[in-house]
Amino acid sequence: MYRTDSVLSEAVGRHADPERFAEIDAELRLLGISAGSAQAQKWGEQANAHPPVLRTHDRYGHRIDEVEFHPAWHRLLGHAITAGLTDAWSRPDGHLRRAAGFLVWTQVEAGHGCPLSMTHAAVPALRTDPELAAEWEPRLGSHVYDPRLVPAGEKPGALFGMGMTEKQGGSDVRANTTRAVPLAEDGTYTLTGHKWFCSAPMSDGFLVLAQVDEGGRDRLTCFLVPRVLADGTRNVFAIQRLKDKLGNRSNASWRWSSPGRGPAGWARWGAVWRPSSRWWRPPGSTARWARRP
């Protein structure tokens, strides 16, 4: 899958630091052999033949909002993360390695490329806040896949998703109506709203867009929403349903909503920064999270 792709292997030869080329080339060659193996092809087939299943409640009727994936999905993600496909930002030639590795490995199965890409892409946004970057970046670039739904601080590696799209706000996210209201001095916010199309629901954290009132004017702001709070309780967001998509079937895409509690007090999420020309962060943000009252 790598050596037989002459355009890709020549491009790697052209752009890699000559001192590191042999190492990178060997890495990609191994990944290409894995991608072409009968085992990996089988994982790809299984992950699509057995799409993710939403479990909204446990057997006692408590909301759990978990999505169950076939073991093949976890094998694919695990293999990709071990190969460093979310680790572009901190190692030499990292972007070249990640981009070439991604092209090679996702030939096996495209859906799991989504959480890999979102995790990779979250890093520059996190870096606008050095405190957050120091906490999360090592987990995002980790070579260890840990699918457990436990606080990110207890995991050797973490994945990130993104909650931008709303029914009325797709390409134009300025139309988003999800609202964020400050909850505590430490920068924790409560977010209330409805997201229409989000992928990788079992991620450990999400970058979520919401409107903040600033002197009577709405300002679109980006928040870091951890899936599980530091005390082990789950942050509150209800998964309404999984999308029945035409492609990308192995990857769950879902709809979040307030669980019928009206507009006030749905979820309490940590505040972060603003994706506008003027990046902004509320003072002391993200120190802790709280759960729904």
Ligand SMILES: Cc1cc2nc3c(=O)[nH]c(=O)nc-3n(C[C@H](O)[C@H](O)[C@H](O)COP(=O)(O)OP(=O)(O)OC[C@H]3O[C@@H](n4cnc5c(N)ncnc54)[C@H](O)[C@@H]3O)c2cc1C
């Ligand atoms: C597989 C999949 C996974 C996704 N995962 C996520 C996710 O994890 N998180 C998330 O937040 N979103 C996710 N999305 C949603 C995606 O980001 C939106 O679909 C995208 O932003 C486009 O928005 P829209 O679908 O509302 O289309 P619209 O914005 O309604 O656009 C419809 C059409 O109009 C065109 N158009 C729009 N504006 C203009 C303009 N100003 N000028 C010219 N043409 C224009 C578009 O090109 C498009 O052809 C996912 C989508 C898919 C298909």
